[in-house]
Amino acid sequence: MRKPREEMIAETRAKLIAAGRQAFGTVGYAAASMDDFTAGAGLTRGALYHHFGDKKGLLQAVIQQIDAEMTLRLNRISAAAPNRWQGFVAECVAYIEMALEPEIQRIMFRDGPAVLGDVSQWPTSNGCIAALSRSIEQLKADGVMGDIDTEAAARLINGASSHAALWIAKSDDPEETSRRAVRGFRTLLEGLRVKG
Amino acid sequence: MRKPREEMIAETRAKLIAAGRQAFGTVGYAAASMDDFTAGAGLTRGALYHHFGDKKGLLQAVIQQIDAEMTLRLNRISAAAPNRWQGFVAECVAYIEMALEPEIQRIMFRDGPAVLGDVSQWPTSNGCIAALSRSIEQLKADGVMGDIDTEAAARLINGASSHAALWIAKSDDPEETSRRAVRGFRTLLEGLRVKG
DNA sequence: ATAATTACATACGCGGCGTATGTTGAAGAG
């Protein structure tokens, strides 16, 4: 073997991130015992502190990983749409629906902001905001969307989406609530569209 | 004195809520030591557990108090506007600006949801959502706002507002960012208005 | 070959939380 060393290290890091992600996503950040989930990965807290500095550092790494996955999914969805506007709407709807997944919801929309502050401000993990901004910029260039500050629009839409997801997830009838939220959201977006 | 007993009890409760509110609003919920801030109020953790059950119970009481204050402020603002639509917009803008206040931001938009789950779902502290919903309902009845699910609209707007506030608060130039956010927000609301 | 650094594990102390157990003073019964 050429580089067993670096591979082992990368593997250790990956194990810790996976273990933390699992724990944070289920019991939540505060209730996740470092002793417990590192032991579950066959390691100790020593490894965690060595690689990530502290508990927050691991959370940051987990968020970065999830954000990358979300960004990839969003890009694929918008690319698959027949035109830019529909791609944009699909992207937003997908964002709401992703926020329904318990792991994403808990880590990205709850504990993340609470522990690290506004996550979208972190330069390492603003992939989703950036993806939304790109879509909006293109729509404005195409004349499909009216005059609105790009970043402001991206953040307002981001906020509406994540809150909508929380609303859906906590409701008694998530399916029905999801339909209501998505319909309202489409109406909201339609208001930004230039009428032809 | 007629009822010194109940007054003392209410005073104790008020002291605990005030102390917790101060601590939660500055150092945050997780870092707030119950021993410390109860001692600051001349009490002990025993009083806290007696009245509120646990730390989360106190947070809930604090949130309820703040929510009542916010609701009152929002109602006054919308009532002071020349017409319903302007009152509604002013209400939304005020909501953004309230979310700029550190105490409100920290407790209502960060630690609250992280610890208790979606706060707007709590029957005791959904005053702001209810206020928004009432305004929207009236606008729809007046024919000023188009067809959109009332609660969905309220929650989407609520989410956009709170996220906008986070964005503003964390930015390098809050004044400028605030202007951008409010402008974008007005554009967003304008899209929901029935054109005449 | 030895020195130095990396990648972890182990050990220790501290602080915070929850509970179990007092203690005091006020309300109600006789």
Add this chain to the structure above:
DNA sequence: CTCTTCAACATACGCCGCGTATGTAATTAT
């Protein structure tokens, strides 16, 4: 008026989790 009872707290104790300091084995550098 006295005794009982219960509410409104304070005190005491133990557990758990975090952070750090230290130890150790393996790899790399010289």
